[in-house]
Amino acid sequence: MGDDAKIVLIIVGCIALAAFVYAVEAGYLELPQFNQTIENVIDSSIAFNQKVxxxxxxxxxxxxxxxxxxxxxxxxxxxxxxxxxxxxxxxxxxxxxxxxxxxxxxxxxxxxxxxxxxxxxxxxKKVRILDFDFKGLDINKLPVKPAIVSGGWNLQAIKADTAQNNNFTGSNAVVAVIDTGVNHHLPDLDDGYLEGWDFAENDSEPDDEFDHGTLVASIIAGEGDNIYKGVAPDAHYYALKALNDEGWGNMSDVIAAMEWVLDKINEGEKIDVVSMSYGSDTPTVEEQQICDLLYSKGVILVAASGNEGYTTSLYPAGYDSVISVAANDVSSNVAAFSNGGALVSAPGVQVPALSTDGTIKYVDGTSFATPHVSGALLLVESRKDLTPQQAFNLLSISTNAINDPADKVQHGQIDCIKMVNNALNLNLSDYRSIWDYLKEPYVQILMGLFILAGMKIFVWKRSEA
CATH class of the missing domain: 3.30.70.80 (Peptidase S8 propeptide/proteinase inhibitor I9)
Incomplete structure (x- = not known):
């Protein structure tokens, strides 16, 4: 390149540079703000991490x-x-x-x-059923079958049987059971069934392939028409399947089930209690909001505390608007697996319940303590409409002593007679007459053995004479 060409290029470059400087100074051209761009990238990354x-x-x-x-x-x-x-x-x-x-x-x-x-x-988020060993024992495979026709030790422990004998059976009360569905075709669960929805499959048949929701519903409202009676045998129930056939569900399905309940309430339908035997380790703002909305509408929420042995309850039991329930055994000992932060306890160790195949099984977990409390509240709701706060207060003064060395439960094991008396200003006695004891299967077995022994002695004496 010649000297003339170089001079021309230099002149053109100077003109271009001058034009560029003039454009920037005049505001026609904006230079990129490199520091600001870096800050935007950093801010975007922080926002991403905060939101996700x-x-x-x-x-x-x-x-x-x-x-x-x-x-x-x-x-x-x-x-x-x-x-x-x-x-x-x-x-x-x-x-x-x-x-x-x-x-x-x-x-x-x-x-x-x-x-x-x-x-x-x-x-x-995934929520899960809160059983400890829900498959339990099939009594059909035991050498000697316990006689559990109209309930078992669990009903006696909370005095639900005595309440039923005084005509407190849950008639006119309604519960929504959010779980794995319910086999509502069983003879002991068919009359009380109102309606249902499967949020996992989005259809109107809340069938229970996992055999958890049926066990829970039977404890609440088993009718006693065939082989099993629950706490509130004349109550009605909705079966809402928010957990799938593997025993877990999405948080959105659970919230949708609670929104379904709220729809019913806003349509003027009666739902007194929502029973929730599932949980998640972490809270969700939207789940808490829908629980609080139901609470504000007068719906009593009852949930399982969990089976991890934690000092606090899982969610939804951990929300202030929900009654948290721990499990205890036949000797009123709080189960070691039961989580803390519970308001009350109820039978949840080797509890008899009705399986989806129509047999009775013994089951463990706060999943199965929870329906006892739901059922007990229905006994009262059949005669008096309670607000959620009244339900909290009533349970707090209607319990019996338990063995709770880890202080997992604020009060004690629920007592249905105390609940009825305190709620309705009654004075029902929990005294059991000799005739009540004669109805017990174990007493009848002992009486049979005594009769057989007496007959054997009589025959032996006659043969000697």
Whole structure:
């Protein structure tokens, strides 16, 4: 290149530089703010980490293309429109609390987090049944079958049998059982069944393949028409299947079940108690909100404390609006597996209950202590409409002493006669007459043995004479 060409290039470069400086000074051109760009990247990363729970971040770190069911906590349901505008498919959205459920990969998550109305994004948390050994013992396989026709030791322990003898049977009271479904075709569970829904499969048949919800419902409302009677045999129930055939469910299904209950209440239907024998280790804002809404509508919420031996209850039992229930055995000892933070306890160790196949099994867990409390409240609700706070107060003054060295239970084991007396200002006696004892299977067996022994002695004496 010649000297003339070099001079021309220098002149052109100077002119271009001058034009660039003039454009910047005149405001026609804005230089990139490099410091600000770095700050924006940092802020975006912080916002992402704040909005996305660690468990979900870990899942996508391992596999960014994995399709994950996500629970999105929203500031308002208007944000759902923005989610849809970004191509996010909504599986479910909240009716009374602000949330959406979607399924997507890491790219979808980035779109979700960019929306201003998104508070938090979770993996759609799993809840589980709270049994210790719910399969229990099948009494049909025992060498000697216990006689448990109209109940068992559990009803006697809480004096539900005495309450029933005084015509407190739960008539006109209604409970919603949120669980794995119920076999409502069994002779001891068919008359009280009102309606149901399967939130796992989205249909109207809440069948119970896992055999947990049926056990729970039988303790509450077993009718005694065939082989099993529960605490409130004349109560009615809704069966809401929010946990699947493997014994776990999504948090969104549980919330949807509670929204279903709230729908019924707003339609003028009567639901006195919601019984929940499941739990999750961590609280969810939306679950607490729907529990609080039901509480404000006058619905009594009862839930299992959990079976991990923790000092505190799982959720929903851990919310202030929910009655937490621990388990005790036949000797009134609080079970070692039972979690703390419970208001009261009830039988939950080797409790007889009706299985989905129509047989009676012995089962363990706070899952099965909970329905005793639900049933006991129905006995009172059949005569008097309680507010949730009244239910808390009533249970607090209607218990008997228990052995609780770890202080897991605030009060004691529930007593149905005390509950009825305290709620209705009655003076029913829990005294059992000689005729009540003669009805007991073990007394009848002993009487039979005495009669056989007497006959044998009589025959022996006659043969000697």
């Amino acid at each position: 729970e660690p468990e979900l971040r870990t899942q996508f770190a391992v596999n960014p293309t994995k399709q994950v069911r996500m629970f999105i906590s929203l500031k308002d349901n208007e944000s759902i429109k923005e989610l849809q505008s970004k191509g996010i498919k909504i599986i479910r959205k909240g009716k009374y609390v602000n949330y959406a459920v979607v399924e997507g990969n890491y790219k979808d998550l980035q779109k979700i987090v960019s929306i201003r109305g998104v508070n938090k994004v979770y993996d759609d």
